[in-house]
Amino acid sequence: MxxxxxxLDLNVPIEKNGNIRDTERIDAVIPEIKKLSEKNKIIILSHLGKGEKKDSLKPVENYLRKKLNKKENENIQILDNVRFWKGETLKKSSKEFKETAKYFASLGDEYINDAFATMHxxxxxxVGIPEIFKKENKKVSLGDLSKIEIKNLEKSLKLAKDKKNKTLLILSGAKISTKLPLITKFLDLNAKVFVGGGMANQILKDVLNLETGSSFLExxxxxxxxxxxTLLTSIKNKQLLLPIDVILKNKKVETVDKLKEKDYxxxxxxxxxxxxxxxVENSKNIILNGPLxxxxxxxxAGTIAIxxxxxxxxVNILIGGGDTLVLVKNLKIVSKNKTFISTAGGAMLEYLAKDGKLPGLLALN
Structure with a gap:
C-alpha cells in the first residue's frame, strides 16, 4: 500500500477548552482524505498557529476522525503540528531545516500539497519534502482544492491584464511593506486601486505628508x-484611491486633512x-483582501457595506484574507457563479503579485 x-492547512481557531470555533477548513478537505485513504496510507501534515505549546493538532484530529469510517481511520496518520519541529520554519540552508525535511520525507513515498494558504x-x-522527493524521482503533486484556488486566481489575473475589463483592487490591512509590489503592479496594469486600513495611513503620512495622529503605522x-x-502620480490621476474622510475610534467623522495628534x-x-x-458599481473585475x-x-460598517x-x-469577484472571511461567512457569501472566496490571505496576494511564482508551487514544478 x-x-x-x-x-494540508488545518490552521483553525481553537478555544481554550479545545473546541474548534470554525471547522470549515477541515470539512473542505474531508472528501480528498476519504478518496485517498481508500487504497493508500495517508500521513497528514499541517501547522497550527505559531507552533507554541498550546498549538497541538489533537482537537483537529479528534474532530476529523469522527468524520471518517473505520477503514479510513485505519489508513490515516495525523502528525502533530509541524511547527513543533524547530527546523520547519528556519532558513533552507540551516542544518535543522534539512533534518526536518528529511524526517518528514521519510514518512512516505508520494507527496501532495493541498495547503494553498501556506504556499508562499x-x-x-x-518546499523541503518535494525537493527531496524530486531528487529521488518520487511523485509530487498539487491537491484538488489548491487547483481550484489557482484556477480562480488565474482568472482574476488574466482579466486584470486586459485593460478593457475595469479592474478594481480593494486592499486593506496593517502592513504595507509586503503589499507595495502588488499595488504598483496593478497600477501598471491600469487598474483602480483602493487602499484602506493601516496601509492607507502609511501612504497618507509618507506620501501626502498628512497627520495620522496615533493611528497604526508599520x-x-x-x-x-x-x-x-509612483504613488503620488497615481493619486493625482485618481487611479490610486485613499480615504478622504475617516471614522475615528471615538466614532467622530473627520476629513484626512484635519486629523489631530491624538486621533486614531x-x-x-x-x-x-x-x-x-x-x-465597485463601475468595475467588471473586483479583488478584495482585508477589512477596511x-x-x-x-x-x-464600511467592509460590510461593500x-x-x-x-x-x-461580475468576476475574488475575495480573500483571513479577517475578511469572518465577515464573508457572517453575510453568507459563498463561492458561486462569478464569485470566488479564497481561503488564502498572504498567499493569494503574493500569487497575484508574482504571477503565481510561490515557493510551494515552484517546489512542485
Missing part, C-alpha cells in the same frame, strides 16, 4: 522616494464609502 504525505512560505513541509518602515513618486483612524468615512461604492476598518473593535454590494453583483 502506497504511503502518501498530504500537506519556504518551510520544510512546503514600525521602522518608510515608503521609498521612488515608490512615493478606525474605519473609512461616509464620503469615502460613497466613492468606493461607485467604483478595525472590525475586531466593531468598526466593520461586501453586501459584491454579494449581489454579477
Amino acid at each position: 502506497k504511503k502518501i504525505i498530504l500537506r 512560505r519556504e518551510h520544510a513541509s512546503i 514600525k521602522d518602515f518608510k515608503i521609498s522616494p521612488v515608490i512615493k513618486k 483612524i478606525a474605519d473609512i468615512g461616509p464620503t469615502t464609502l460613497a466613492i468606493l461604492k461607485k467604483e 476598518g478595525l472590525y475586531e473593535d466593531g468598526f466593520d 461586501l453586501k454590494i459584491l454579494k449581489n453583483k454579477n
Whole structure:
C-alpha cells in the first residue's frame, strides 16, 4: 500500500477548552482524505498557529476522525503540528531545516500539497519534502482544492491584464511593506486601486505628508522616494484611491486633512464609502483582501457595506484574507457563479503579485 504525505492547512481557531470555533477548513478537505485513504496510507501534515505549546493538532484530529469510517481511520496518520519541529520554519540552508525535511520525507513515498494558504512560505513541509522527493524521482503533486484556488486566481489575473475589463483592487490591512509590489503592479496594469486600513495611513503620512495622529503605522518602515513618486502620480490621476474622510475610534467623522495628534483612524468615512461604492458599481473585475476598518473593535460598517454590494453583483469577484472571511461567512457569501472566496490571505496576494511564482508551487514544478 502506497504511503502518501498530504500537506494540508488545518490552521483553525481553537478555544481554550479545545473546541474548534470554525471547522470549515477541515470539512473542505474531508472528501480528498476519504478518496485517498481508500487504497493508500495517508500521513497528514499541517501547522497550527505559531507552533507554541498550546498549538497541538489533537482537537483537529479528534474532530476529523469522527468524520471518517473505520477503514479510513485505519489508513490515516495525523502528525502533530509541524511547527513543533524547530527546523520547519528556519532558513533552507540551516542544518535543522534539512533534518526536518528529511524526517518528514521519510514518512512516505508520494507527496501532495493541498495547503494553498501556506504556499508562499519556504518551510520544510512546503518546499523541503518535494525537493527531496524530486531528487529521488518520487511523485509530487498539487491537491484538488489548491487547483481550484489557482484556477480562480488565474482568472482574476488574466482579466486584470486586459485593460478593457475595469479592474478594481480593494486592499486593506496593517502592513504595507509586503503589499507595495502588488499595488504598483496593478497600477501598471491600469487598474483602480483602493487602499484602506493601516496601509492607507502609511501612504497618507509618507506620501501626502498628512497627520495620522496615533493611528497604526508599520514600525521602522518608510515608503521609498521612488515608490512615493509612483504613488503620488497615481493619486493625482485618481487611479490610486485613499480615504478622504475617516471614522475615528471615538466614532467622530473627520476629513484626512484635519486629523489631530491624538486621533486614531478606525474605519473609512461616509464620503469615502460613497466613492468606493461607485467604483465597485463601475468595475467588471473586483479583488478584495482585508477589512477596511478595525472590525475586531466593531468598526466593520464600511467592509460590510461593500461586501453586501459584491454579494449581489454579477461580475468576476475574488475575495480573500483571513479577517475578511469572518465577515464573508457572517453575510453568507459563498463561492458561486462569478464569485470566488479564497481561503488564502498572504498567499493569494503574493500569487497575484508574482504571477503565481510561490515557493510551494515552484517546489512542485
